[in-house]
Amino acid sequence: MGGVGFLYEGKTKIVEAIDDDSVILTFKDDITAGDGAKHDVMQKKGQMCSEITSRLMHYLNTKGVYTMFMNYVPPNKIRARKLKMIPLEVIVRFKKAGSFVRRYGGQEGEDLQSPLVEFTYKSDVMHDPLMCIEHLEVLGIVDRNTALKVIESAKESAKLLKEFFEIHNFELWDIKFEYGTDSEGNICLGDEISPDTMRLRKAGEIFDKDIYRRDLGNPMEKYEVVLGVCQSILL
Template sequence: MVYEGKTKIVRIVGDHALIEFKDDITAGDGLKHDVILNKGSICAEITAILMNFLSEKGIKTHLVEFLPPNILKTVPLKMFPLEVVVRLKKAGSFVKRYGGVEGEELPFPLVEFFIKDDERHDPMVCFDHLEILGISTKKQAEEMKEISIKATLVLKEFFEKGDFELWDIKYEFGLSKDGQIILGDEISPDTFRLRKKGEIFDKDVYRRNLGDPMKKYEEVLELCRSLSSQ
């Protein structure tokens, strides 16, 4: 075992990393935590479908193969301790920080960087912070920003085919052995906000105690299966 986080276990086997998705779901920097049957397998398959779709659009991801029910075979990456958030609409912490109406359109995709640090509640940083703290170079940060915007617009179009709205999304990146910046971690209702006619299809169902989140996650999985086969 190399690493166990709140929702995944990463093991190195030969030349690959095997990422096992757990059934854990968390919110509030881990203060809220539950285990829900089949959550890991749902998020793993959604991630595999969406990363395959991004790869088809020329966006490199760490995915090599989906190993059902809940494991991704991936390219090992040296991860940046960062969350890169792209916002298309106002929601969540953005509204708490700056005000506005949830769901209000932003004039262009807004990219924010946060250091992964639960104890400090994932502080938001700028390019200069990243360089001063030795987390990444400005050039690397600019590349992560560029990839994040491109991936978000691709996924926005993907979900619009099913009449869903992508509001915001979180990415994590790492460096491959040859120094390439590659999209890693996961893409699932744990990491994006997805809405349809005001109905919530993401982790906000769990954050806000709005019922069984897995019913919504299952609907997202069926949507991804359907759209990817078109």
């Protein structure tokens, strides 16, 4: 069978092809920040992030969003569609936070007038620089039509997840997505959806990787709470 075997190991995941059309993502217990400058290993992180990702992507699938998710393989693996990943991080912001505040000012948690989508180029060495659609076209990353499809999918996915978490009295401040194309060239949501890739707050408390970035305690305690919320989504 063609295309079977190890494909890639990143900071938090290992990707292995199991056939021509699907892969296994193994979620590691590693947690990083600052483009990998800060790095620790935390017990059960891979297990929690893989299950959270599975349930949230399954939820999006049921709402008509095309994601990589095929099935959850406990304790820390996902069987997923094999994608050719686009080297972009696609960030949807509902509130001002993090790098947005550092670049443009304002207060953490301040509402934006409407959801904002930002593209950054995936490069730890270059510290994920911001890109506009013209950058994507000129550098041959994706064409304008593909970029607009990604924006549409990202906004819809973020809206659906925001609504899901609001039911449980959480606020989704922002979220980072990654996209790829399947064997037929269709745009597909890939990678991961977990507290590693979003800002999630409840009554002033942080339930995401900002706990680790800011040395505010053990982030796994809050990740476990998020997992409990996501377990309301049946697989």
